[in-house]
Amino acid sequence: MIEKKEDAREKRSMNFIESIVEEDLRQGRDDGRVHTRFPPEPNGYLHIGHAKAICLDFGIAEKYRGKCNLRFDDTNPTKEDVEYVDSIKEDIRWLGFDWEEREYYASDYFGQLYDFAVDLIKKGLAYVDDQSSEEIASQKGTPTEPGIPSPFRDRPIDENLDLFQRMNTGEFPEGSRVLRAKIDMASPNMHMRDPVIYRILYHPHHRTGSTWKVYPMYDFAHGQSDYFEGVTHSLCTLEFEVHRPLYDWLVEHLRADDYRPRQTEFNRLNLSYTVLSKRMLLELVEKEHVNGWDDPRMPTLTGLRRRGYTPESIRNFNDSIGYTKVMANNDVGLLEFAVREDLNKRAPRVMAVLNPLKLIITNYPENTTEEMETINNPEDESMGSRKIPFSREIYIEREDFMEDPPRKFFRLGPGREVRLKSAYIIKCEDYKKDKDGNIVEVCCTYDETTRSGGPEANRKVKGTLHWVSAKHAVEAEVRLYDRLFSDPEPAGHKDKKPADFLNPGSLRVITGYVEPSLKEAKSLDHFQFQRLGYFNVDPDSSSGKLVFNRTVSLRDNWAKKG
RNA sequence: UGACCCGUGGUGUAACUGGCAACACAUCUGAUUUUGGUUCAGAAGAGUCCAGGUUCGAGCCCUGGCGGGUCAACCA
Numbered sequence: 001m002i003e004k005k006e007d008a009r010e011k012r013s014m015n016f017i018e019s020i021v022e023e024d025l026r027q028g029r030d031d032g033r034v035h036t037r038f039p040p041e042p043n044g045y046l047h048i049g050h051a052k053a054i055c056l057d058f059g060i061a062e063k064y065r066g067k068c069n070l071r072f073d074d075t076n077p078t079k080e081d082v083e084y085v086d087s088i089k090e091d092i093r094w095l096g097f098d099w100e101e102r103e104y105y106a107s108d109y110f111g112q113l114y115d116f117a118v119d120l121i122k123k124g125l126a127y128v129d130d131q132s133s134e135e136i137a138s139q140k141g142t143p144t145e146p147g148i149p150s151p152f153r154d155r156p157i158d159e160n161l162d163l164f165q166r167m168n169t170g171e172f173p174e175g176s177r178v179l180r181a182k183i184d185m186a187s188p189n190m191h192m193r194d195p196v197i198y199r200i201l202y203h204p205h206h207r208t209g210s211t212w213k214v215y216p217m218y219d220f221a222h223g224q225s226d227y228f229e230g231v232t233h234s235l236c237t238l239e240f241e242v243h244r245p246l247y248d249w250l251v252e253h254l255r256a257d258d259y260r261p262r263q264t265e266f267n268r269l270n271l272s273y274t275v276l277s278k279r280m281l282l283e284l285v286e287k288e289h290v291n292g293w294d295d296p297r298m299p300t301l302t303g304l305r306r307r308g309y310t311p312e313s314i315r316n317f318n319d320s321i322g323y324t325k326v327m328a329n330n331d332v333g334l335l336e337f338a339v340r341e342d343l344n345k346r347a348p349r350v351m352a353v354l355n356p357l358k359l360i361i362t363n364y365p366e367n368t369t370e371e372m373e374t375i376n377n378p379e380d381e382s383m384g385s386r387k388i389p390f391s392r393e394i395y396i397e398r399e400d401f402m403e404d405p406p407r408k409f410f411r412l413g414p415g416r417e418v419r420l421k422s423a424y425i426i427k428c429e430d431y432k433k434d435k436d437g438n439i440v441e442v443c444c445t446y447d448e449t450t451r452s453g454g455p456e457a458n459r460k461v462k463g464t465l466h467w468v469s470a471k472h473a474v475e476a477e478v479r480l481y482d483r484l485f486s487d488p489e490p491a492g493h494k495d496k497k498p499a500d501f502l503n504p505g506s507l508r509v510i511t512g513y514v515e516p517s518l519k520e521a522k523s524l525d526h527f528q529f530q531r532l533g534y535f536n537v538d539p540d541s542s543s544g545k546l547v548f549n550r551t552v553s554l555r556d557n558w559a560k561k562g
Numbered sequence: 563u564g565a566c567c568c569g570u571g572g573u574g575u576a577a578c579u580g581g582c583a584a585c586a587c588a589u590c591u592g593a594u595u596u597u598g599g600u601u602c603a604g605a606a607g608a609g610u611c612c613a614g615g616u617u618c619g620a621g622c623c624c625u626g627g628c629g630g631g632u633c634a635a636c637c638a
Contacts, residue, residue, distance in 0.1 A: 013575090013576070013585085014576095015575090039638090040638095041637085041638050043637090043638080073638065075637095075638080076637065076638075078637095079637075079638085132636090133635080133636050136636080137634075137635085137636095140634055141634070142564085142634055143563090143564055143565070143633065143634060144563050144564045144565090145563095145564085145634095146564095147634085174636085175636065177636095178636055187565090188564055188565040188566085189565060189566075189633075190565090190633055190634050191633075191634095193634085196635090196636055198636085199636035200636080201636085215636095217635095217636075217637085217638090218637070218638045219638095221638095222638085238567070238568090238631080238632070239631090239632060239633080240632095240638090241566065241567060241632070241633090242565080242566060242567090242632065242633045243633090244566095245566095265567085267568090272573085278638095320574075320575085320586060320587080321574055321575075321586095322574070322575045322576090323575095324568090324574090324575075325567065325568060326567095326568055326569075326574090326575090326631095327567095327568070327569095327630070327631055327632095328573090328574060328575090329573070329574085330573075330574060331572090331573050331574075331587070331588075333573085333587065333588065334573080334574070334586080334587055334588090337586090337587060337588090338587095340599090344599075344600060349597075349599095374596095375596095378595090378596095378597085378599095378600075379600065379601095408598095410598065411598090419596055420596090421596060421597070422596070423596095425596095452596070457596080458596085461596090463596095463598080464595090464596050464597065464598095465597095466597070528597085528599080530597055530599085531597045531598080531599070532597090533599095554597075554598090554599050554600095555598090555599065555600090556598070556599085557598055557599095558598040559598085
């Protein structure tokens, strides 16, 4: 009964790709094999949009007890580099996926691909074109008009064979000749109008060196690589939809058996208040609008990791947005929700004051330090508790005191009482200002019987404040991040560039005071600064200088109303 | 003026072979709380782009519109 219910729920939440896979399984296609691949080009860093594809590719394989290959789509040596290979692998592993021993490269297949090209030539299905790219483009036609055939279209097979072979031995300069598939210059699909499948490139390849002088184009490598690897479901984003007929055409001419991989397209990720194209991200880095690919404001996986996002939160986010064929605009708020939800369960609560105001407890003994017991995480008792020092002078948050507070202000003001988290209830007796009218000090008295755990500790007071003992406080650099762009769709304006919407306040560096236990914090450790937000330790942090990043603030119903 | 894809609360998704439009985020109440966090209870918000058609019955099928996206790199 219960099982049936769960079945129903799973069925209901199944996305269209899972439906396709299940239908294939039902029909016994591919002997019940499910095999996917994640095919990054090693020419840049992975971002949250790639994570969406990774979660799908590896997720489908996992769910249907299949396999997912990692395959680097390295067919363009002028843009690719090993540097990226390593970062891509690191990011995928960080997300929690494993390609086992199946790390492949399109360049592994250059030999087979070359043989296939020769085979197409022999069948009269490919020819060498001596024209320039401009000439070829001018003959391509437009979406509404058919193209016109190249003057080299009917070149004899032997001549094609000879020329293609010589293209690869370095006899001809780059750009002088290409190999084209002979399909249909009048096709309504531009990709079928005799697409270029090989071009001459002298740039050394990061894996094959200078072995090859001709390199296959994406379309001539992708489907075939899928075929060579036994991929059953080749999942890619919507813009490749128009490539599918070419994908199928090539696989059809390549295959030697009944098996054929099939391409299915899903919607790419769009996130509000950010950009997700390699070109624009590169521009942010190059124009130094951010401090590199791992800047915590970047939507790259390395940036998100440094910011304090957890792999689980990114995976949960991906589960929540789903996979469809609709152009989606996802709210970055959902990503923030996902990380709060995850960090709420796992981040230890600590005391930190970011905008300090000195508070003196006038009736508390001088030169005395009490160790206050405090719970590490109310969401998880197993995380235990620790001691934090308390003394006569503490720092509280400047925002937690108002000279003339409104009625609904649950914090400190003249004559008001407030609880200090894990310590005492205090009452504001006085405050001091400087010449300019700035409040510089708040004087309070405490009630000894209200010590946490003490007899009067449960007395009701409106607010609870976080604090740090002034004498024990540790200085820390705190980096507060806000959205990089001030516009919900920075790349969605015809007359303006994303750079026009850069948020000047996206990074604010301040000095805060944190409790002494944080001296032991390790790089990338997550914390909740009580009442402030989730923070993690930046890799810039050292034993001499703590550096924290704000991952995300806490939800704040009060601030919203204010 | 072509081909292909797509239109469901503000956003993202769901609704098995037609059967009371569901969920999450966001929003708004209220309760609890030694975090204005969390948690809990609840509310509001779409009648499914439009117009026809088939049907006892259409978000789902058919026709025609309208709107959005993609495609004319020797990029992937």
